[in-house]
Amino acid sequence: MTHLFSPSLDSERKHDEPREAIIRFDKVSKTFRSGDGEHAALHDISADIFPGSIFGIIGLSGAGKSTLVRLINGIEQATLGEVIVEGQKLSQLNARQGRKLRTTIGMIFQSCNLMPSRTVRDNILLPLQDKDLSREEREQRVDSLLELVGLSGRERAYPNELSGGQQQRVAIARALANNPRILLCDEATSALDPATTTSILDLIRTINRNTGVTVVMVTHQMSVIKHVCDEVMVLDHGTVVEQGSVYSIFVNPHDALTRTFIETTSNLGRINDLIHADNPAITIGKRQRLIRLQYSKEDVSEPLVSLMTARFGVLVNILLSDIESIGGRPIGGLVATIEGSAENIESALDFLRKKDVRVEVIEHV
Numbered sequence: 001m002t003h004l005f006s007p008s009l010d011s012e013r014k015h016d017e018p019r020e021a022i023i024r025f026d027k028v029s030k031t032f033r034s035g036d037g038e039h040a041a042l043h044d045i046s047a048d049i050f051p052g053s054i055f056g057i058i059g060l061s062g063a064g065k066s067t068l069v070r071l072i073n074g075i076e077q078a079t080l081g082e083v084i085v086e087g088q089k090l091s092q093l094n095a096r097q098g099r100k101l102r103t104t105i106g107m108i109f110q111s112c113n114l115m116p117s118r119t120v121r122d123n124i125l126l127p128l129q130d131k132d133l134s135r136e137e138r139e140q141r142v143d144s145l146l147e148l149v150g151l152s153g154r155e156r157a158y159p160n161e162l163s164g165g166q167q168q169r170v171a172i173a174r175a176l177a178n179n180p181r182i183l184l185c186d187e188a189t190s191a192l193d194p195a196t197t198t199s200i201l202d203l204i205r206t207i208n209r210n211t212g213v214t215v216v217m218v219t220h221q222m223s224v225i226k227h228v229c230d231e232v233m234v235l236d237h238g239t240v241v242e243q244g245s246v247y248s249i250f251v252n253p254h255d256a257l258t259r260t261f262i263e264t265t266s267n268l269g270r271i272n273d274l275i276h277a278d279n280p281a282i283t284i285g286k287r288q289r290l291i292r293l294q295y296s297k298e299d300v301s302e303p304l305v306s307l308m309t310a311r312f313g314v315l316v317n318i319l320l321s322d323i324e325s326i327g328g329r330p331i332g333g334l335v336a337t338i339e340g341s342a343e344n345i346e347s348a349l350d351f352l353r354k355k356d357v358r359v360e361v362i363e364h365v
């Protein structure tokens with residue numbers, strides 16, 4: 001079978017070489033003008049997306065995620081600032097250059113947009129129609145793509161004979177037909193159940209790791225970011241409120257919106273439900289505080305809670321605990337009550353902070 005994809009250039013990169021972004025947003029703003037007036041959808045966005053990475057963009061509905069991703073393939077144009085893709089300033093490309101660049105960018109959406117009257121094979125063949133390829137090369141390419149997305153044997157099926165997850169696999173194969181260097185995914189798993197979402201995200205990650213295609217993933221679900229992305233940008237009303245590696249953002253989120261997103265993915269977020277439901281397990285006495293701890297050290301063997309209770313004469317009652325792995329690195333956390341004099345509690349919490357534990361005192365009445 002012919003090899004469709006070249007190996008990741010990024011994986012061959014020497015560690016001390018400076019990385020050059022494959023996509024750069026340089027102070028980008030986007031304002032829509034309509035009969036109703038002006039609407040600022042994006043404000044002063046700067047970011048670098050590196051080759052071979054999976055870059056997530058998360059935000060609530062209307063935050064500007066889709067607009068940002070549409071700037072990359074030129075469906076929308078920036079009002080201010082510059083979008084640079086593979087070293088080319090998009091504002092300076094003529095129509096022919098723009099079309100050429102777009103052939104290096106694939107895109108998938110929440111709705112797969114397959115042609116219902118065409119088979120799986122014909123849907124994947126569609127973007128190859130105008131290519132200078134022999135019939136045999138085209139057929140071989142479709143076979144490779146079918147194998148890549150795990151649909152060998154289903155090439156004669158029509159879209160309505162496939163599950164949602166299978167249809168999204170066809171859409172991925174079609175988006176990859178031209179061997180793009182960038183794959184844009186706009187809410188690609190939002191319509192799928194959790195198990196199918198996981199399988200599609202795993203497929204995207206496998207393709208990313210095996211081919212080096214750079215993936216930009218738009219989502220409103222932090223679980224998607226956590227599962228598959230290397231880097232993340234949090235958008236709020238068209239502004240970047242936080243960006244960095246997924247691990248660093250999970251360990252140390254600065255923005256309230258980011259924290260809210262993270263809570264949806266953690267068992268510890270359940271504490272808010274228990275508080276709201278007035279659960280009797282969360283009865284806090286006068287000498288008690290409710291605390292949430294998060295520790296990120298790879299070596300979590302030091303029994304910090306035991307040390308703290310022994311050293312500061314406080315009592316700790318663990319209500320919820322969690323340990324998870326993000327990008328193969330552990331993040332642990334727990335929610336507990338801590339009981340003692342105000343002074344001892346403060347000293348105990350300071351002790352934890354000095355050990356790089358993130359400490360949050362949860363206020364509730």
Ligand SMILES: Nc1ncnc2c1ncn2[C@@H]1O[C@H](COP(=O)(O)OP(=O)(O)OP(=O)(O)O)[C@@H](O)[C@H]1O
Binds near residue numbers: 032033034060061064
């Ligand atoms: N073509 C357009 N004309 C006018 N306003 C637009 C246009 N496209 C988007 N907007 C506005 O820009 C803002 C950002 O929209 P966008 O679709 O990028 O948000 P989003 O974060 O992707 O939202 P969702 O998750 O709901 O898809 C919204 O207020 C939207 O109404």
